[in-house]
Amino acid sequence: MSNCAIVGINWGDEGKGRMVDLLTEDYDIVVRYQGGGNAGHTVVNEFGKFALHLLPSGVFRKGVMNILGNGVALDCENLCKEIDDLASKGVSVTPENLMISDRVSLLLPWHRILDALEEERLKNKKYGSTKQGIAPFYSDKYQKKTVMAGDLLHPEYLRAQLADLLEWKNLTLEKVYGAEGCTMDELMAWINEYGERIKPYIRDTGAYLCKAQTEGRSILFEAQLGALRDLDFGIYPYTTSSNTLAAYAPIGSGFPGAKIDEVVGVVKAYSTCVGEGPFVCEWLGEEAEKLRRAGFEYGAKTGRPRRVGPVDLVATGYGVRLQSATAIALTKLDVLSYMQKLPVCTAYEIDGKLTQDFPFPSALVSAKPHIEYLDGWGCDISAVRTWDELPENAKKYVEFIEAGIGCRIKYVSVGAERDACIVR
Secondary structure, X not given: OOOEEEEEOOOOOOOHHHHHHHHHXXXXXXXXXXXXXXXXXXXXXXXXXXXXXXXXXXXXXXXXXXXXXXOEEEOXXXXXXXXXXXHHOOOOOOOOOEEEEOOOEEOOHHHHHHHHHHHHHHHHHOOOOOOOOHHHHHHHHHOOOOOEHHHHHOHHHHHHHHHHHHHHHHHHHHHHOOOOOOOHHHHHHHHHHHHHHHHHHEEOHHHHHHHHHHOOOOEEEEEEEEHHHOOOOOOOOOOOOOOOOHHHHHHHXXXXXXXXXXXXXXXXXXXXXXXXXXXXXXXXXXXXXXXXXXHOOEOOOOOOEOEEEOEEHHHHHHHHHHHOOOEEEEEOHHHHHHOOEEEEEEEEEEOOEEEOOOOOHHHHOOOEXXXXXXXXXXXXXXXXXXXXXXXXXXXXXXXXXXXXXXXXXXXXXXXXXXXXXXXX
16 A cells, blocks of 8 residues: 655645545554644544644544654643543544654653743744744754653653753753743653553554554655745744654654655645744735635634735745645635635745745745736535536636646645545
């Protein structure tokens, strides 16, 4: 069986969760391989509407094993709350359908504290953090100043390691930020409440994935955020603190030898962005608010109003290249049904010249969008389920984007529900 990665092409919030939920019907295993609880994947199915922040979006499918790989920022507290929330709605998450890599590092309480303190210090120069502790966590991980989930199974070693980290971390809290430090009692209480709960899920997931592959089982790799938030290739420094690209999936999943056969890149039919940083095609005012209301564009984790604008072929083409996408899922096409004219950003103007190349981050601040317009279709398409049923102008819009980004649009979403998707 083939392996597939479902990834974001733009700034995140493209609709990856609904595509994972749809496509897991054809896969045995779903792996989250990077990021943490700082973003949400919204899924609507027979169980209801969910915003998943850490759990892989395959948890709703019977017979599918879900894995949190070593590349994830594992917040035990939020994971436990998420499991409890799903249980209250009839979705069971147990060691029978969820595994946690023994090599994933734990996001500890002080990471959220430090995240909030640093955003406060930056004031009007803030990066737009969700204050979930992601940047401090990854900073500590690369300094080798974290504990791994597998350490929970070795309590004496864990306590000694935490004591060393606590001494070091309190220096930063107290001396740099003038904040109150943490105590060992507080830290162990947190470990006993949340760390103990995740222990039954901890496994050598790398060995599991390797064995599954030799048995012919298929793997779906689920990314968080999008290509433009990638730490190395995104709109730095307004990025996340991990690699959001499909190329990182084998590493972050715990199975470095995995071969990815397909990469489904997810793109919205218009542009959205949560957080700070350059956003060339951004709309403001009533025009933006009308689109925001039509698409209900508010952050799944934060509730913040998303920045919105027309679809951006320059940024999207760059994301397609970074992700090496083999197919595109275009989501929320139905949201544009109210528009008589459909704006498309086909190029950027920089220093009086048009370019279709995505510029270096520092040059983005001076870029202006070059907009072309297509005719709208003026009717509700949310009940459409086949390509032939779509209005002609809706087809032309999809085909125009497809030609502009150089990648086939295989899926067209016309609603949040699992079946509200056209397969071309």
